[in-house]
Amino acid sequence: MHVIVLGGGVLGVASAWYLAKSGHQVTVVDRQNSVAQETSHGNAGMxxxxxxxxxxxxxxxxxxxxxxxxxxxxxxxxxxxxxxxxxxxxxxxxxxxxTRSYQTNKARMLRIAEYSRDCFVDLRREIDIDYxxxxxxxxxxxxxxxxxxxxxxxxxxxxxxxxxxxxxxxxxxxxxxxxxxxxxxxxxxxxxxxxxxTGDCFKFTTQLAKQCEQLGVTFLMNTSIQKLNQANGKIISVSTDKGEIVGDTYLCALGCYSPQVLDTVGIKVPIxxxxxxxxxxxxxxxxxxxxxxxxxxxxxxxxxxxxxxxxxxxxxxxxxxxxxxxxxxxxxxxxxxxxxxxxxxxxxxxxxxxxxxxxTPDSTPILGGTQYSNLFLNTGHGTLGWTMSLGSAKFVSDIINNKKPDIDPEGLSIERYYG
Incomplete structure (x- = not known):
């Protein structure tokens, strides 16, 4: 399966890593000339x-x-x-x-964050990565x-x-x-x-991108994403300033720019x-x-x-x-x-x-599927994108692979805003 990952920040690159590890052909698309040039570049390092x-x-x-x-x-x-x-x-x-919303939202955030820390431990055991x-x-x-x-x-x-x-x-x-x-x-x-x-998110993302390339991941940089195109309940392509990009599955990891792209297919995300x-x-x-x-x-x-x-x-x-x-x-x-x-x-x-x-208004990221059978989300992490990066990416990769995720998916998808 060919997965198109929209976004070359830490969430997009980490998602590409897990998807490539599970055997997929992966292409990452980003408007910058290299990965981690926006929110992932200079965060607090926590x-x-x-x-x-x-x-x-x-x-x-x-x-x-x-x-x-x-x-x-x-x-x-x-x-x-x-x-x-x-x-x-x-x-x-x-x-x-x-109080009620706070307790619910905090529990959801901690579920992802604690899982993500475990994923960092596993990754360091698997590969030599200096960040x-x-x-x-x-x-x-x-x-x-x-x-x-x-x-x-x-x-x-x-x-x-x-x-x-x-x-x-x-x-x-x-x-x-x-x-x-x-x-x-x-x-x-x-x-x-x-x-x-602690660690340097920029260094981590650039190092992990190199590992992704060794697994065959393609990075299409300097490519501005304009819109998604849909037909019959599926996404059929991505329009960019370099032409159409076609895949089997699409993952949006565009951070603050997710709303504009998702809006082109009628998905409203409160980011x-x-x-x-x-x-x-x-x-x-x-x-x-x-x-x-x-x-x-x-x-x-x-x-x-x-x-x-x-x-x-x-x-x-x-x-x-x-x-x-x-x-x-x-x-x-x-x-x-x-x-x-x-x-x-x-x-x-x-x-x-x-x-x-x-x-997001509840500080919890938006992870998982959408109304389109082949469009998935990994976005809306606020100040905790670095903290939740690997856990979110592994979770969404499992969802795309129709595999039961390691943590409870309750309340993590976009459905919580429309329930």
Missing amino acids: ISPGYSSPWAAPGVPFKAIGWMLQDLSPFMINMKELDGYTLSWMTKMLANCN EARQLGTLQLFRKQKQIDALQKDIQVLKQLGIEHQALDMSGCIAHEPALQHVKDKFIGGLRLPGDE YPIKGYSLTLTIEDENRAPQSTIMDETYKVAVTRFKDRIRVGGTAEIASYNLDLPEKRRASIDFVVQDMFPGAADVAKAEFWTGLRPM
């Missing part, structure tokens, strides 16, 4: 099942107002980019800000006592879901992240999730591009650099260690498809890395990047 939580949660609307009033705000709305689609998506998200991976956990850092006071609710959820965790005082945090000894006045405690990992920013810095003082990932709870900024670099990611901006890089958006991520790891790197020399995260 593979964080333990940090998988829906954005839509009880109290979030009020918290969002407070965040926007902060000098170093983790959340912003670009009023110039507000339109009907944005407002409709925000309304759907607000409808999920209740500067570390398996040293995530440390959620608290600056305020009220954050510690509110921690018990999170710990109860982690206990219920069987996720390993450690509540730490200041000395416990320093034991895992020695560089924090230089900033003892900046924080009071933390929550460590030892099962989390919105949430804008994020990152810095990549070269380490200048090893003793002042992090060892894994620090998540600053106050500013919602992640500081992640690669081999000889630091990746700092944060900020959620509702700005439609705007990809401008205004310097003022660096403020919070600049501040956190300098405040927590002063002297580790020169922020002035950092690479500043922005990308769009494909967010």
Whole structure:
């Protein structure tokens, strides 16, 4: 069977890997000149099942107002980019800000994320792939006592879901992240999730693409996807700026650009591009650099260690498809890395990047089949595409192969929006 994978990010490439491994002829199509050039390029580097939580949660609307009033705000709305689609998506998200929806959505997210972590372990056993991976956990850092006071609710959820965790005082945090000894006045405690990992998503995707090529996968780059074509309940081709591409089965892994392509065959997916920013810095003082990932709870900024670099990611901006890089958006991520790891790197020399995260209103990706018998979806992962990448790809590959997936498919398909 010839499978056409639309999208050359980590989700598309990982899907191509599993499909090729199962014996299919696979072609990956993407508008960029190489893989992982958009959302997968400069993300925060966290593979964080333990940090998988829906954005839509009880109290979030009020918290969002407070965040926007902060000098170093983790959340912003670009009023110039507000339109009907944005407002409709925000309304759907607000409808999920209740306890029942939160618990349902979190369970679905964790189901995929925990499975994906297992897939990473299996992949590393199978092939030699260098993506500067570390398996040293995530440390959620608290600056305020009220954050510690509110921690018990999170710990109860982690206990219920069987996720390993450690509540730490200041000395416990320093034991895992020695560089924090230089900033003892900046924080009071933390929550460590030892099962989390880190790694460079861009390096991973490019390395896995090479493995795919060895299995016979074809990559059609510099090819813009225009529309899908259907007849008699099936997709019959993909129209591109280079002509028609015909296969037997089609998989959409286009992230934020999935809605436009799927709309050409009448499929509406509630995915919105949430804008994020990152810095990549070269380490200048090893003793002042992090060892894994620090998540600053106050500013919602992640500081992640690669081999000889630091990746700092944060900020959620509702700005439609705007990809401008205004310097003022660096403020919070600049501040956190300098405040927590002063002297580790020169922020002035950092690479500043922005990308769009494909967010659904319930924060759960859309995986599986559609109303068309040969069209499948692997999209809508929000900030957790890297975390959920292998698990999502393996799950969808199994669905395409008519094989029972390793995890429960309940609530993961597009049907949940039309039920």
